[in-house]
Amino acid sequence: MVRAYVLTEMAAGHSRELVNTLKGRDGIRNVDRVTGPYDIIAELEAEDIDALSELVTGEIHTITGVVRTITCVCIG
Numbered sequence: 001m002v003r004a005y006v007l008t009e010m011a012a013g014h015s016r017e018l019v020n021t022l023k024g025r026d027g028i029r030n031v032d033r034v035t036g037p038y039d040i041i042a043e044l045e046a047e048d049i050d051a052l053s054e055l056v057t058g059e060i061h062t063i064t065g066v067v068r069t070i071t072c073v074c075i076g
Helices: 015-022 049-060
Strands: 002-010 028-033 040-046 066-073
Touching: 002 015, 002 049, 015 028, 015 040, 015 049, 040 049, 049 066
Parallel strands: none
Antiparallel strands: 002 040, 002 066, 028 040
């Protein structure tokens, strides 16, 4: 299994929508709104790096209001 944290910058007014959309989806272990340079941090888990990449590009990048993401893959 591969785990990662995805830090997401949102357009103003869209962060609640992203949290509600992602909660409970397969591969999304946790999702929180946060303060600082990013608006959302999501913890993801997938079978391999390809599945993780598909989760980020297919489930997060396609949501309205997502400006940019940083994916931090866990190494230990």
